[in-house]
Amino acid sequence: MLYTNQDYDTLRAMKNDNLHVAIIGSGIIGISCAAVLRRRGVTVTLIERDEPCAGTSSGNAGAIATSAIMPLASPGIMLSAPKWLLDPLGPLSIRPRYIPKIMPWLYKFWRASNAKRVRDSARSLASIMKITGPAVEQLFAEAGIAHCLHHKGHIHAYQSTAAFEHSRSDWELRTEFGIPVSYLNKAELHDMEPALGDSFTNGVLQPDWMSVTDPHQTGLDIANHAIKQGVTLVSGTVINVAEENAKPTVQLADGRKIKADKVVLAAGAWSHRLAALWGENIPLETERGYTVTMKNPGIELNRSVSITAHAFLIAPLSCGMRIAGTVEFGGLEAAPNYARANAMLKIAKQCLPGLNSSDDPQWMGFRPSTPDTLPVIGRSPIRPNIIHAYGHGHLGLTLCAPTAELVADIALDQTPSIDIHPFRADRF
Ligand SMILES: Cc1cc2nc3c(=O)[nH]c(=O)nc-3n(C[C@H](O)[C@H](O)[C@H](O)COP(=O)(O)OP(=O)(O)OC[C@H]3O[C@@H](n4cnc5c(N)ncnc54)[C@H](O)[C@@H]3O)c2cc1C
Numbered sequence: 069m070l071y072t073n074q075d076y077d078t079l080r081a082m083k084n085d086n087l088h089v090a091i092i093g094s095g096i097i098g099i100s101c102a103a104v105l106r107r108r109g110v111t112v113t114l115i116e117r118d119e120p121c122a123g124t125s126s127g128n129a130g131a132i133a134t135s136a137i138m139p140l141a142s143p144g145i146m147l148s149a150p151k152w153l154l155d156p157l158g159p160l161s162i163r164p165r166y167i168p169k170i171m172p173w174l175y176k177f178w179r180a181s182n183a184k185r186v187r188d189s190a191r192s193l194a195s196i197m198k199i200t201g202p203a204v205e206q207l208f209a210e211a212g213i214a215h216c217l218h219h220k221g222h223i224h225a226y227q228s229t230a231a232f233e234h235s236r237s238d239w240e241l242r243t244e245f246g247i248p249v250s251y252l253n254k255a256e257l258h259d260m261e262p263a264l265g266d267s268f269t270n271g272v273l274q275p276d277w278m279s280v281t282d283p284h285q286t287g288l289d290i291a292n293h294a295i296k297q298g299v300t301l302v303s304g305t306v307i308n309v310a311e312e313n314a315k316p317t318v319q320l321a322d323g324r325k326i327k328a329d330k331v332v333l334a335a336g337a338w339s340h341r342l343a344a345l346w347g348e349n350i351p352l353e354t355e356r357g358y359t360v361t362m363k364n365p366g367i368e369l370n371r372s373v374s375i376t377a378h379a380f381l382i383a384p385l386s387c388g389m390r391i392a393g394t395v396e397f398g399g400l401e402a403a404p405n406y407a408r409a410n411a412m413l414k415i416a417k418q419c420l421p422g423l424n425s426s427d428d429p430q431w432m433g434f435r436p437s438t439p440d441t442l443p444v445i446g447r448s449p450i451r452p453n454i455i456h457a458y459g460h461g462h463l464g465l466t467l468c469a470p471t472a473e474l475v476a477d478i479a480l481d482q483t484p485s486i487d488i489h490p491f492r493a494d495r496f
Contacts, residue, residue: 089113090316090328091332093339094116094120094301095287096283102294103293105332107297113300115326116302126284130279132280134201134276135197135247135249136462136466138242140355140437141180141181141186141189144234144238159394163397166398166402173353174439176496177440180441187241194246196470199470207469207472212289216285222273223257223271223371223374225374226270229269247274254268254269263367279385282385308346311451316453331453333448334458348449349496350496352438352459353438354399354400355396355462358393358409358412360431361389361431366423367424371384378419379395380415381393388428404432406430440495442491443459445474446493474488
């Protein structure tokens with residue numbers, strides 16, 4: 069349920085201040101949950117072992133990708149994957165030593181890739197995307213950063229008409245689920261994005277897609293807003309959530325305890341490790357993704373563009389032109405392989421003649437990913453006073469505000485504005 073600013077005072081008066089919610093993790097999901105719960109008058113403690121928005125949420129591509137409803141597991145990926153996997157620097161790779169570890173997740177991924185499951189996941193993502201635009205706009209307005217939200221849409225660019233035609237059914241499914249798209253011929257595409265090389269033949273414009281100017285600053289601004297509204301930020305590493313007198317008690321590594329009425333688990337790609345402590349087996353993997361951010365790119369883009377054949381995206385951000393993409397399965401401990409970022413950059417230079425890059429910073433982040441691409445949002449079936457909020461994969465920034473609204477609905481025992489059954493933790 070979304071509230072207008074006018075309702076804000078009424079909500080504060082509803083005395084939800086009696087309810088104390090502790091949130092584990094201050095990536096963009098935890099931060100947004102904190103801001104929205106506080107808006108609804110809840111007493112909120114946000115617990116983070118690092119700085120707010122310091123990890124995966126800091127370096128992403130800044131897309132509020134409201135048209136991204138197609139799950140990663142799909143018949144198309146299953147066909148492309150073997151070819152991609154042959155190239156260790158290609159769009160998809162698995163570290164050889166990680167293969168045995170990831171097999172159970174890949175099996176679930178494969179099972180989620182049949183046409184019916186793809187359609188079901190797309191429908192569920194479309195339903196949460198419907199509340200995404202208004203929720204994001206409201207959260208950004210409250211945090212005073214509405215001006216950091218751009219509404220210029222996004223283009224998927226194709227280097228052959230055959231490749232575009234091959235993906236047409238995916239675009240038609242988006243249209244069927246109410247996502248507006250418009251097809252661009254070569255002249256229209258180059259008119260909108262003159263920096264693209266001549267090899268690009270077709271494009272698909274998604275006008276509702278929004279972008280933030282800088283994802284790190286966005287997270288910090290929303291965190292600061294939440295803190296100004298009364299959220300308490302606690303620095304510490306959570307090692308467990310115990311149950312004391314029928315209430316959850318968050319235990320920190322240094323021995324401190326935080327008693328709450330409810331706990332939101334928003335620890336990104338590490339969430340399943342905590343959930344396992346109270347007996348939940350969540351198939352959460354990390355899709356490691358890379359970026360290069362060019363300070364002086366030498367070219368301009370009017371909006372972000374996906375280079376479809378190579379599965380990466382180029383986004384004009386206030387901190388530079390950012391290339392972002394690739395999926396690497398290698399777990400949470402292995403060191404980054406920045407050769408993957410260099411490989412993306414090399415292709416980007418071919419796609420955008422004139423693109424300039426030297427010694428630009430590279431980065432790697434841990435997307436928290438489920439086999440069916442849907443996030444995990446809902447009460448724990450084992451510990452109902454713990455609320456799951458993670459597993460957003462490629463869409464954590466996109467879905468931060470709607471997730472926060474749904475989490476607040478759950479925490480306050482209100483009826484969520486959409487069906488959250490598809491996001492439940494025990495669906496696997
Ligand atoms: C290259 C790349 C590009 C991307 N581009 C986009 C994009 O354009 N649009 C989009 O929507 N998404 C994008 N994403 C995905 C998005 O960045 C993630 O989905 C999102 O950041 C996940 O947010 P989170 O809050 O769940 O996790 P995180 O940002 O990882 O935050 C989790 C937090 O929990 C903390 N934590 C974990 N365990 C504990 C513990 N035990 N105690 C205390 N604290 C703990 C961590 O320190 C961390 O700060 C991209 C990702 C990558 C890698």
